[in-house]
Amino acid sequence: MSIATEKLAVDVEKIRKDFPILQREVNGYPLVYFDNAATSQTPQQVMDVIVDYYSNYNANIHRGVHSLSQEATDKYEAARKTIQKHFNAEKSYEIILTSGTTHGINLVASGFASLLKEGDEILVSALEHHSNIVPWQMICEKSGAKLKVIPMNEDGEIVYSEFENLLTEKTQIVFLNHVSNALGTVNPIKKIIDKAHSKGAAVLIDGAQAAPHIKADVQELDVDFYVASAHKMCGPTGVGMLYGKEEWLKKLPPYQGGGEMIATVTFEKTTYADLPHKFEAGTPNICGGIAFGAALDYMNAIGFDEIAAYEQELLKYATEELLKIEGVKLYGIAKEKTSVISFNIEGLHPYDIGTIVDKLGIAVRTGHHCAQPIMDFYKIPGTVRASFSFYNTKAEIDSFIEAVKKAKMMLS
Numbered sequence: 244m245s246i247a248t249e250k251l252a253v254d255v256e257k258i259r260k261d262f263p264i265l266q267r268e269v270n271g272y273p274l275v276y277f278d279n280a281a282t283s284q285t286p287q288q289v290m291d292v293i294v295d296y297y298s299n300y301n302a303n304i305h306r307g308v309h310s311l312s313q314e315a316t317d318k319y320e321a322a323r324k325t326i327q328k329h330f331n332a333e334k335s336y337e338i339i340l341t342s343g344t345t346h347g348i349n350l351v352a353s354g355f356a357s358l359l360k361e362g363d364e365i366l367v368s369a370l371e372h373h374s375n376i377v378p379w380q381m382i383c384e385k386s387g388a389k390l391k392v393i394p395m396n397e398d399g400e401i402v403y404s405e406f407e408n409l410l411t412e413k414t415q416i417v418f419l420n421h422v423s424n425a426l427g428t429v430n431p432i433k434k435i436i437d438k439a440h441s442k443g444a445a446v447l448i449d450g451a452q453a454a455p456h457i458k459a460d461v462q463e464l465d466v467d468f469y470v471a472s473a474h475k476m477c478g479p480t481g482v483g484m485l486y487g488k489e490e491w492l493k494k495l496p497p498y499q500g501g502g503e504m505i506a507t508v509t510f511e512k513t514t515y516a517d518l519p520h521k522f523e524a525g526t527p528n529i530c531g532g533i534a535f536g537a538a539l540d541y542m543n544a545i546g547f548d549e550i551a552a553y554e555q556e557l558l559k560y561a562t563e564e565l566l567k568i569e570g571v572k573l574y575g576i577a578k579e580k581t582s583v584i585s586f587n588i589e590g591l592h593p594y595d596i597g598t599i600v601d602k603l604g605i606a607v608r609t610g611h612h613c614a615q616p617i618m619d620f621y622k623i624p625g626t627v628r629a630s631f632s633f634y635n636t637k638a639e640i641d642s643f644i645e646a647v648k649k650a651k652m653m654l655s
C-alpha cells in the first residue's frame with residue numbers, strides 16, 4: 244500500500260480512491276458520509292480480501308484435514324494475531340472473535356451472572372449505549388445484584404468524584420465506554436481502571452466508538468475486558484473482538500454451547516475446549532474475521548496518530564463553522580473528544596434537519612443514538628449527529644454547513 248502522509252495529516256485525496264462508495268451520488272448530489280459513528284465505509288483492499296476468501300479458499304475451520312480448511316484456519320488465526328497485536332494483548336487466545344460489541348458485552352455479562360450474588364453492585368456510566376445498559380439490567384434481575392449509575396455533567400463528561408463515591412467493596416464490575424457514541428466524549432479510562440482495581444472490581448471497557456480513532460493498549464491500560472466491532476473500523480458487519488485477561492476468561496463459564504467449544508462430549512458430562520474456543524461455539528464469521536484483520540492492516544498503514552490528528556482538524560473546523568449558524572446548540576463539549584458533533588437548532592426537530600440534508604446527499608444520524616439516558620439528561624428528544632472519519636474532507640464539511648443553513652431557512 245502506498246499511502247503518503249504530509250506532515251501529520253493524511254493524504255485524503257489518495258485515501259478516498261480506496262473507497263468506491265465515496266464516488267456515488269445520493270439524490271443527485273455527491274455523497275457526503277458523516278455517519279461514521281454508526282458504521283464506517285469499506286476500502287477496496289478489505290473488499291478484495293472478502294472476494295479472495297470466497298473465490299479461493301472458502302471452507303470451515305479447525306475441523307478438516309483437507310487443504311482448503313487448513314488454509315482458511317491459518318488465515319483466520321493470522322487475523323486473530325493481527326487483532327492481538329493491534330490491541331497489544333499478551334496472548335492470542337485472550338482475543339475472542341465475536342459477532343460484534345453487543346455480543347462481547349453479553350458474553351461477559353452473562354458470565355458474571357454466575358459470579359454475582361445478592362447485594363453485589365455493578366457500576367455503569369450515564370453515557371452508555373443501550374447495549375451496555377440492558378445486558379447488565381438483565382443480569383441484575385437474575386442475580387439480585389444492584390446497578391448503580393455514575394452521573395454525567397452538562398459538558399457530557401462523567402463526574403469522576405461521584406464514581407469514587409459509588410465505588411465500594413461491594414462493586415464487582417465497572418462498565419463504561421472508552422468514547423461515547425452520542426457525544427464523542429473520551430472517558431478517563433486509565434484512571435477509572437486503576438481506581439476500580441484498588442477496590443477489587445473488574446472493568447469492562449466498550450471500545451466500539453474509540454477503536455476507529457484511538458489505538459488502545461490493553462496491557463498498558465491493565466483492563467480486564469475490552470470490546471469492539473469491525474464495522475466501525477473499515478471492516479465488515481457481523482464480526483468483532485473481545486479481549487479478556489486470561490484469568491478472567493478461565494473464570495467465566497462458556498456463553499453458548501455447541502460445536503467447536505467442547506473438548507469431549509458424553510450425555511453425562513461435557514468438558515470445554517481451551518481458550519479461545521471455549522467462547523467460540525459454532526461456525527464463526529470466518530471471512531469476516533479475516534477481513535477484520537485486513538481492515539486493521541489498512542488503518543495501521545495510514546497510522547492511528549495521523550488519523551487522529553487529521554480527524555481533530557476536521558472536528559475543530561466543523562465545530563467553528565457550525566457555531567457561526569445562529570441557534571445552534573452543541574451537546575457534549577468535553578475537553579477530550581473524538582470527531583463527533585451532536586447538535587440541535589433552536590426550535591427545530593433533529594429529524595427534520597436530517598431529512599432535508601439527506602435530500603442534499605448528506606448522511607447524518609438523527610435521534611437518541613441508542614443512548615436515551617443522555618437525551619433525558621439534556622431533556623431533548625434527540626440530536627443531529629455528524630461524525631467524521633479520516634476519508635472525509637473540509638470541502639464536505641462546507642457542503643454540510645450549507646445544507647444545514649438551507650434546512651434552517653426552510654424550516655424556520
Ligand SMILES: *Cc1c(COP(=O)(O)O)cnc(C)c1O
Pocket residue numbers: 280281343344345346372374375420422423424449450451452472
Ligand atoms: C456501536 C456501538 C455499540 C454497538 O455495537 P454493535 O456493533 O452494534 O454491536 C456499543 N457501544 C458503543 C459505544 C457503540 O458506539
